[in-house]
Amino acid sequence: xxxxxxxxxxxxxxxxVGAFVYARFLKPRNxxxxxxxxxxxxxxxxxxxxxxxxxxxxxxxDVDNSLIGVAYILSYPMWFRWASERAFVLFGRGSEQGGIxxxxxxxxxxxxxxxxxxxx
Amino acid sequence: MxxxxxxxxxxxxxxxxxxxxxxxxxxxVVATDLEGAERDAYYTEAEGDVPNPVYYRDIFEEVGAExxxxxxTKQSTLYPVFEDHDYDVVFHIASLFDYFAEWDVLHKVNxxxxxxxxxxxxxxxxxxxxxxxTLGVLGxxxxxxPNKEDAPYEPHNRYCKSKVKQEEVLHELxxxxxxxLSIVRPAPIYGPRHGYGVYHILLLLRKFGFAPVTRIYPRSxxxxxxxxxxxxxxxxxxxxxxxKEETVGETYHVLSDCIGQDELIEFLAESLGVKKKRIxxxxxxxxxxxxxxxxxxxxxxxxAREKGTRPKVDASMTHYLTHNMWFSNQKIKNLGYDFKYxxxxxxxxxxxxxxxxxxxx
Numbered sequence: 001x002x003x004x005x006x007x008x009x010x011x012x013x014x015x016x017v018g019a020f021v022y023a024r025f026l027k028p029r030n031x032x033x034x035x036x037x038x039x040x041x042x043x044x045x046x047x048x049x050x051x052x053x054x055x056x057x058x059x060x061x062d063v064d065n066s067l068i069g070v071a072y073i074l075s076y077p078m079w080f081r082w083a084s085e086r087a088f089v090l091f092g093r094g095s096e097q098g099g100i101x102x103x104x105x106x107x108x109x110x111x112x113x114x115x116x117x118x119x120x
Numbered sequence: 121m122x123x124x125x126x127x128x129x130x131x132x133x134x135x136x137x138x139x140x141x142x143x144x145x146x147x148x149v150v151a152t153d154l155e156g157a158e159r160d161a162y163y164t165e166a167e168g169d170v171p172n173p174v175y176y177r178d179i180f181e182e183v184g185a186e187x188x189x190x191x192x193t194k195q196s197t198l199y200p201v202f203e204d205h206d207y208d209v210v211f212h213i214a215s216l217f218d219y220f221a222e223w224d225v226l227h228k229v230n231x232x233x234x235x236x237x238x239x240x241x242x243x244x245x246x247x248x249x250x251x252x253x254t255l256g257v258l259g260x261x262x263x264x265x266p267n268k269e270d271a272p273y274e275p276h277n278r279y280c281k282s283k284v285k286q287e288e289v290l291h292e293l294x295x296x297x298x299x300x301l302s303i304v305r306p307a308p309i310y311g312p313r314h315g316y317g318v319y320h321i322l323l324l325l326r327k328f329g330f331a332p333v334t335r336i337y338p339r340s341x342x343x344x345x346x347x348x349x350x351x352x353x354x355x356x357x358x359x360x361x362x363x364k365e366e367t368v369g370e371t372y373h374v375l376s377d378c379i380g381q382d383e384l385i386e387f388l389a390e391s392l393g394v395k396k397k398r399i400x401x402x403x404x405x406x407x408x409x410x411x412x413x414x415x416x417x418x419x420x421x422x423x424a425r426e427k428g429t430r431p432k433v434d435a436s437m438t439h440y441l442t443h444n445m446w447f448s449n450q451k452i453k454n455l456g457y458d459f460k461y462x463x464x465x466x467x468x469x470x471x472x473x474x475x476x477x478x479x480x481x
Contacts, residue, residue, distance in 0.1 A: 112479065
């Protein structure tokens, strides 16, 4: 592995939790939060990878240069997206949605819909 | 002189549309329903067993109809509705349409109520009695041909069972008391002011945030979905009355041409702006998933009852997604009825637009 075998699970976990937080709390404030989280997360992991290759990883990670390792690093956005899609399906894509969990719960914690003509 | 009609359940969803149609056509209309306060009390008494009451208090004033309050469960209250009125037709729409309701409430309103108004109508020699039933009195059609009006009864829940009994009671009155009965069996209805049934499919997709478009293989096992726009339904009922020489003693299915469930969900997803997920599945696998979904929805419904509330989607609604509810509308078409929304997608598009404007989806 080029950097660490824990990178992909970490990116996926951040993608899943980030998507939930985005849908429930951040989207109503600014719908651009999802790309911000995605670019920010993947960007941080890539910067760390570059630092690791340069031998100055703040976490002290050793690198093993290989073609598979490069592919592994390039796949971070895909794993972020894959995990966040799972979260969107389970919990919905916005505060007015609840995903599959909506129908399984007796209590409805989602918000109502706005009439179309009141949207900006 | 204008023809005279009585509309029962006039303040409900379908009844209010029937009133509007008859008023537009220049009929002299008498509207009856529970009085507002009585209805409120009734729904409070039946706590947790009924959907949010749909009651358009001002509809009879808006269309200029005379309103005579009555309770079909109390026959004595029906006589003032018929005294001094010579009705050409009674459109009997009043019913408790609720998949979550307990049997005793359904029995009281739909069966005893149906008998009460049928008897009073027969006593007063009304010109025609058009009764609202439901396609749910029939069952799964299989895959060879759609269920026609003469298919055997096979109700799948308490509400549909009560509608079977209601049809039987009125058939008895037709045969024994010469009640000039015609029956219309609507598919699940939608249209402006609608908020129970078809609306729940839209709500489910919007709350899910994605639409599972299940493509069943082999394609010959495709499941169909029936529905009808309220405009087509009330016009169909009026058409049945206008042809009463041929329609008395007959039953008619009133629905748009049935649409494949995958086509429907795909269309709804596009109209509602939710993400589609196409899932090819074998018929066996789909049935298995369907059974799991049905089991889960019944479990959620039981939990809801224990907590004194009701589920977001009534468990019986899943039946329409796991069985081939395929019905023919050929009989009423053969009589000459022309549906405005023969393709359900046109009607649903109008309805979804209305729901969006109201902030319902």
